[in-house]
Amino acid sequence: MATKRPSSVQAVKRAVAILKAFTSEEPELSLADLSKRLALPKSTVARLLGTLEEDGLVAKDPETGFYRLGVELLRLANNVHIYTDLRRIARPHMRRLAEEVGESVSIAVLQGNDVVNLDVYVPPGHLVKRVGWAGRQMPAYATAAGRAILAFLPKDERLQHLEGPFQAYTSKTLIDPKRLRLELQRIRKQGYATAFEELEEGLHAVAAPVFNYEQRVIASLSVSGPGYRLTRTRVQEIAPQVVEVALAVSAEMGYRPAN
Structure with missing residues (x-):
């Protein structure tokens, strides 16, 4: 059976949850961290992170692989x-x-x-x-x-x-x-x-x-x-x-x- 893809609303809610996971105490998080906190498969989180990164809403450290909030959020704020x-x-x-x-x-x-x-x-x-x-x-x-x-x-x-x-x-x-x-x-x-x-x-x-x-x-x-x-x-x-x-x-x- 093919895996059922999440609805558009569900995908948006998950993307928002990713953004809200970052805090001043923990400004950088790994894929594993986010997967665990959101109780979602790594593949799902990775796909959402990829989309958020394309739009500048998150950024990935090329050395550590950790994610942080992107500069596009500054413009929106x-x-x-x-x-x-x-x-x-x-x-x-x-x-x-x-x-x-x-x-x-x-x-x-x-x-x-x-x-x-x-x-x-x-x-x-x-x-x-x-x-x-x-x-x-x-x-x-x-x-x-x-x-x-x-x-x-x-x-x-x-x-x-x-x-x-x-x-x-x-x-x-x-x-x-x-x-x-x-x-x-x-x-x-x-x-x-x-x-x-x-x-x-x-x-x-x-x-x-x-x-x-x-x-x-x-x-x-x-x-x-x-x-x-x-x-x-x-x-x-x-x-x-x-x-x-x-x-x-x-x-x-x-x-x-x-x-």
Whole structure:
């Protein structure tokens, strides 16, 4: 009988268990050590270690044959640190902007083809369900928050996000790749993005990009609200404030505009 291969979920759980086996007290472990601790055959552990090593998540000492955590984990940990800093830095600016404009303010980052809210500040008396919540995932192309990021990505990355196909969430969702490309060009020129009922009926938004010390876009700051209150005219009125606050957050993230 052929040996049954582990499911994808089981393989992931085992790989995570390998990474968690390393500690500050025991930063290096042998194949035999890991096999014993995880109660798995050496062949299974060796296969998983090989995959983790290819991705830089573990490294093997060529002399001793012992394994240790790889440098790729440092990069991943740094990303978590950046997001934590971004949320901490943005929070007081978000609160001030929300109080000035009377609408909810969000800070979001790009993950794949979606944007995810890192934090949301909702003025007292407003409904969170109309503007999202921390952790909410939304399609980047159909939101002001997402397009404010997409527009300022390097050209090759930007084009990848314009390949489609795109789903229409409302009758007003922009799904034509050519029109989306032109919209991103407009956003780059004016410095902010808008969306009117493209993700949800009755929901309007305006967003501006947030940059880091490398002058790379890392997030967007947006104001969202119901269209009867956050009208198209009102969006144009507060857009400069959104850009100003996004630049203030960028400055605290080390951004300095190029001369």
